[in-house]
Amino acid sequence: MVTLLAIIALGFFLGMRHATDPDHVIAVSAIVTRERSLRNASLIGILWGLGHTFTIVMVGAAIILFSVVIPPRLGLAMELSVGLMLVLLGLMNLSGFTRWMTENLTPGGLIHSHPHAHGDYVHNHPHGHAPGAHGHPDDQTPQGWLDRTFGGLGLYQAVRPLIVGVVHGLAGSAAVALLVLTTIRNPVWAVAYLLVFGVGTIAGMMLITAAIAAPLVFGGDRFGGLTCYFATASGLVSLGFGLFLVYQIGFVQGLFSAHPHWTPR
Numbered sequence: 001m002v003t004l005l006a007i008i009a010l011g012f013f014l015g016m017r018h019a020t021d022p023d024h025v026i027a028v029s030a031i032v033t034r035e036r037s038l039r040n041a042s043l044i045g046i047l048w049g050l051g052h053t054f055t056i057v058m059v060g061a062a063i064i065l066f067s068v069v070i071p072p073r074l075g076l077a078m079e080l081s082v083g084l085m086l087v088l089l090g091l092m093n094l095s096g097f098t099r100w101m102t103e104n105l106t107p108g109g110l111i112h113s114h115p116h117a118h119g120d121y122v123h124n125h126p127h128g129h130a131p132g133a134h135g136h137p138d139d140q141t142p143q144g145w146l147d148r149t150f151g152g153l154g155l156y157q158a159v160r161p162l163i164v165g166v167v168h169g170l171a172g173s174a175a176v177a178l179l180v181l182t183t184i185r186n187p188v189w190a191v192a193y194l195l196v197f198g199v200g201t202i203a204g205m206m207l208i209t210a211a212i213a214a215p216l217v218f219g220g221d222r223f224g225g226l227t228c229y230f231a232t233a234s235g236l237v238s239l240g241f242g243l244f245l246v247y248q249i250g251f252v253q254g255l256f257s258a259h260p261h262w263t264p265r
Contacts, residue, residue: 007184012200018172024168025212032209051166055169057194060191064194176194
């Protein structure tokens with residue numbers, strides 16, 4: 001029992017530490033640059049963690065349970081996706097595309113219609129996710145909790161960190177699974193460890209995104225240009241680091257050559 005609890009604790013804290021990897025922090029920094037709410041910033045971190053955990057568990061479980069071997073070229077291609085994603089995030093921040101998408105897909109702009117249930121009575125009516133946009137109180141709708149929890153983000157701000165987390169999980173899943181295999185021989189416990197590791201990454205990224213957004217939330221009104229400067233800086237860092245990763249993976253590690261060499265990390 002003591003050994004099991006130690007493994008669970010280790011998995012959780014290693015997951016939190018994993019969330020602090022430079023490419024992870026740079027990616028979420030580019031995402032939360034315009035958030036003015038610690039709650040929304042934390043939700044972005046949770047969504048990133050959910051996407052990351054999903055891929056880690058799916059791919060990691062396949063490696064652990066079915067002894068799947070990832071070829072070097074495929075492994076490098078998965079890692080290259082992170083570099084390309086960072087380049088894209090940087091360009092979107094610098095071009096203002098992120099701001100345009102956020103402003104045009106914010107709560108209140110997404111008016112749609114779907115069924116609502118009140119006991120045995122089901123009806124349809126159009127509504128948005130902004131406060132007061134419903135035709136009746138939130139607590140009378142089946143999706144009320146989802147609206148209250150994620151309605152403040154908007155579609156674009158909710159989907160983007162989820163996809164970024166999936167890409168990051170795809171790149172790191174092989175390394176995490178192989179590390180687990182060397183320490184936990186039981187496949188069932190190894191997969192359970194991946195789940196605990198994922199919970200740790202969710203908690204760690206939630207704290208990181210809240211910490212990144214805090215200066216913007218508490219200093220944005222006092223320093224008017226802070227948000228703009230931070231968005232530009234995060235865009236430049238994301239673009240530069242993404243190009244560095246593309247060069248390292250494509251040319252130094254040989255993805256674009258005839259003889260790629262890959263070490264999961």
